[in-house]
Amino acid sequence: MENHIIRTNVLGIPVSLVNLVQATKQISAWALDGHKAYSVFVRDVPSLMLALRQSELCDLHHTADLVVADGMPLVWVAQMKGHGDEIGRVPGADLVEEVCKFSLSSGQSHFFYGGKPGIAQRMADNLTRRYPGLRVAGISAPPMLDIGPDFDLLKACREDIEDIRASNPDVIWVGISSPKQEYWIAKAVATIDRGVFIGVGAAFDFHSGAVKRAPAWMRNNGLEWLHRLMSDPRRLWRRYLILAPMFVVKVLGEFLLAGKQRAG
Structure with missing residues (x-):
């Protein structure tokens, strides 16, 4: 499926003009593609500022298939540039919910990669209880690694990569914090033939119950x-x-x- 998603520019970082519903549909469509791997970055203000300081990280955003606005300030900037309701906030935790919910009818499977020991398992358990029938292809809690532009994915994570290949998931949720997860995803997409790799960081803590998320009124008001x-x-x-x-x-x-x- 071709990527026709329009982007705007926020301080030099491309941000896709999508809302949560559109992002969910696009990711789910890509997940059905058995011939290509896709990368999705979830951006808030701090992680965008980090990208401005690292040219290699900034470049990755221009090659990512989708860069969604997690933080409301990114949405506000896009709207000030004239994009109005073309863009909406796409929080990582909400994206996990919506894609998992959507996959119940499509049968797409999920791999949870990241978090401290036990976090990914608890996240998967909570989501399968919330969405009976959710297909979990695999779970992995990798060790703490120094991941950057020169990171050797196959040398450091060969077993993890082989597990992902063998389980053949449609969606791979990556929660190892920014900017590590963006570098990891870029390497993985270039190594693994298919699947949608999505960096959702703190969503692992939220969905595992390790960290309590802000109430809805705070989320809705930035x-x-x-x-x-x-x-x-x-x-x-x-x-x-x-x-x-x-x-x-x-x-x-x-x-x-x-x-x-x-x-x-």
Whole structure:
């Protein structure tokens, strides 16, 4: 299936103009393709800012098949650029729910790769209880690895790759945090013949029950970041108190520059 998804540009990072329903349908369609592997990145503000600092990571976004906006600020920027309701927030945890739900009728199978020991298993167990009949092709909790542009996937994860190939899943959920999961996915897509590889990071913690997700009213008003910061300030303070304000400054600067150029 050809990729005709239109993208916008957020500080140099391409972001696909899709909402949760459209992303689910596209991923499910790709998962039926037995002749190609696809990569899906789920972007929020901190991970987008990290991509701006790493040219190799930035480049991966231009080759990814789908880059969805997890954070509401990315949606707001796209809307300020005139895209209106062409784009909606696609949280990783919600994407897991919708794709799993959709796959009950299509029969597509899922592989859960990531998380601390036991997390992927608990995630799979919870999802199969919520969606009876969900096909789980495999589960793996990889060790902590230093994953970057020069990462040797086959040397470090040969058994994992062989397990994924052997189980032949349609959707591979990857939860090893950004930017590690994006580098891992890019290597895996180039190595494995088929399947949709989706980096969903914290969704593993949410669906396993290890971390409580923000209430709906916070998620719907762009405040999920605040809930996460309050839940784990020691680990996340830099992400939300430094990278997020930098994003605002850069976006304002970009719009001011564009305004001056139009006026000139």
